[in-house]
Amino acid sequence: MRKLAILLLLFSFGFSWAQEQTSPMVNKKNEFRVDVLQALAYGKISVSYERFFEGSFSVGVNGNFSNSTRIEDDYNNGFRNNIPRYEINPYVRYALSKSKARYYFAEIFASANGGDFKEIVRENSGGNGFYTIKETQYNDFALGGSLGYKMYFKDAFALEVLVGFGSNLTNKEMSPDVISRVGINLGYRF
Template identity: 65%
Template sequence: MKKLIYLLFLLPLALQAQDGGENTVITNKKNEFRVDVLAALVYTKASFSYERFFGKDFSTGFNVNFSNSGKLNDDFDNGYRNNVPKFEFNPYLRYALSKSKSRYYFAEVFGSYNGGDYKEIVRIDGMAMPDYYTTKKSKYTDFGLGGSLGYKMYFKDSFALEFIVGFGSNLTNRDKSPDVISRVGLNLGYRF
């Protein structure tokens, strides 16, 4: 009976020590680089992220996207949409919602500096001729804010798999830029 009681007291300590060792290995690695596989396959967009870990639960980083999707460009040229995003720079701050460092949920706030092409129909005063309408193309840039939720897991203390979903709104140039900005991704990464 005494052995069983000792075992019940020592088992949580042993599990905590084992988990602490795993967390220590990951915690000692402060940098992470990720590539968004979902963006590359579905949206034909190159998306790269860098993250730096601070303290226990906080991290900060940035995400860079470049897009030149044939489908979006065709929709833009054929008049099905009036803007097409070309680039994004998203700095973010994250907070881990779970205790484990090898598998955890997180919340994030992010900013977005984004830009692309914009198209509108304008009326031209013909002076000597009748007025007419034409399509005018221009560039746009905007800044937005948003929030995200995600889940991250590590394999072999270095390889990361991350799923993230977030939305925000552009703030300064809403007549030309998209109203809603999104951060949806399935990222593969390496922590070092």
């Protein structure tokens, strides 16, 4: 009787392992995503590509390009002194859950970002002082971390929720202090 129970246990373990290995998610290594939250709330175009490895790790890159009239109006009316135009974010992720279809993840990212900066400066001309607005462009580099949750539908369509923050490191007097990675992404895994 024990031999039969052990044989059935080994057979069921082997069967479940074979099903896990033949899952369609294991063969799909690439994913493309679009951030709908950034598009609707901020007028940003945000797209991502992710490559999955055999274990729990994946790598990817995200690109953001801003064309928001609301942020542009705030910048032009003096409510903000910088306006981010682009971000390129390479990242490394680690899945915190065992499931391939629904899991939490942690992410470390870097960010190359840039945009426009303006400041009021005092200038002198012929003994008279006056103030002007000086506009320049900035470029900066940031490091940060994120947490998120991802789920798949029909082994191909992804829904991802992501929250993370980083800090600019090199040009702090012109660039934003904090880089945020907040989004709701829709994607396709292939």
